[in-house]
Amino acid sequence: MIRTAVGKTISAKQCQKLTTLNVIRFKTTTASKDEVDHFKQLAPSWWDTDGSQRILHKMNLARLDFIRDTLNKTVQVKNPDIFMPGYNYKEFMPESISHTIENEWNQSLAQELIKKQFKVLDIGCGGGILAESMARQPFVKNVLGIDLTPECITVAKEHAKQDPALDGKIEYKEIALEDVKGKNYDIVTCFEMLEHVDKPGDILEHAWRRLKPEGIMFISTINRDLVSWFTTIFMGEEILRIVPRGTHHLSKYINASEIEEWFQRKHSRDHKLLNLKGTMYIPTQGWVEHNCTGIGNYFMAVKKLR
Secondary structure, X not given: OXXXXXXXXXXXXXXXXXXXXXXXXXXXXXXXXXXXXXXXXXHHHOOOOOOOOHHHXXXXXXXXXXXXXXXXXXXXXXXXXXXXXXXXXXXXXXXXXXXXXXXXXXXXXXXXXXXXOEEEEEEOOOOOHXXXXXXXXXXXXXXXXXXXXXXXXXXXXXHHOOOHHHOOOEEEEEOOHHHOOOOOEEEEEEEOOHHHEOOHHHHHHHHHHOEEEEEEEEEEXXXXXXXHHHHHHHHHHHHOXXXXXXXXXXXXXXXXXXXXXXXXXXXXXXXXXXXXXXXXXXXXXXXXXXXXXXXXXEEEEEEEOO
C-alpha cells in the first residue's frame, strides 16, 4: 500500500525534476492561487487548538524553544558576579549549587536579551500563532506579520484584539514580502511557508535584504525524502488526518542542504549558520528536536554578518 501511494505521489519524471529544484521552481515569490485558497479555508479554525491547526499550535512551542536557545547563544553575560565554570560542573558540584549557578546564568541571559528589544518580521504569518507568541516575549519590541491570504490576516487581527498587552506591539498586513519597506529587522522568520511558495529562492533573498547586519533569519520547512512523505502526507493527511488534506506537496519540500547551498552561493561572505536541528512530531510527546537534520522537518537559524 505504501509503495502504491509513493508511486502516486511522485513519478519517475518528477524525480528527475526534483534534482533541478533550485532551477525550475524559482519563478515567482508569491504563493499559488491554490495555496492561498487552501489557507483561506483553514482561516476560521486557525486558533482552535483542537482543530485543523492543532499540530501547528504544538509546533509553535518547539519554534519558541529553538528561537530562545539560538538567541541565548548570541548574547554575552556582562555581570561580573556571575561565573560559569568551563567544565561540566553538574558532575562535580552538589545539585543545589549547580542549580543555583544555572538559575543565575539563565536570569542574566534573560536580562541581556531584554535589552535588545528586537524588531521582528514574520513572513507567512497565517492567523498569527507565531507572531503573537513573539510579541509577548520581553525581548521583542514589535512584530510585523505579513500574509497573502486576507482571511488569515483578518483572523490574526481579531484574535490579537483579545489581548490588551499586544496593543502597539503587533501589526498585520496583507502584503507581499517584496513590498515590505525598510531593511531594519533584527529577526525575520520563515516558518512553515517556504514549502508553500513558487519561488523559495526569491523569498529567502527578499527576507535576507530586510535583515539588519547581525540580524538572524529563522527558517523551518521539510526535507524532501520518504520519511517526510510518510509522516506529513501519508500518515498526517491520509491516515491520522491530523493535518488537513492538500496542505503538503512532496515536490515543494526543500532539503536543509539545499538551503545551506543557497546561502553559500548567494551570501558566502556575509552569513553564518548558527543553529540547525531536526524536529519530529511524536503524538505522546509533541514536537521533539533531534540531530538528524536531513530527514523530516527541521529548524534553521542563519546570522547576517554584514
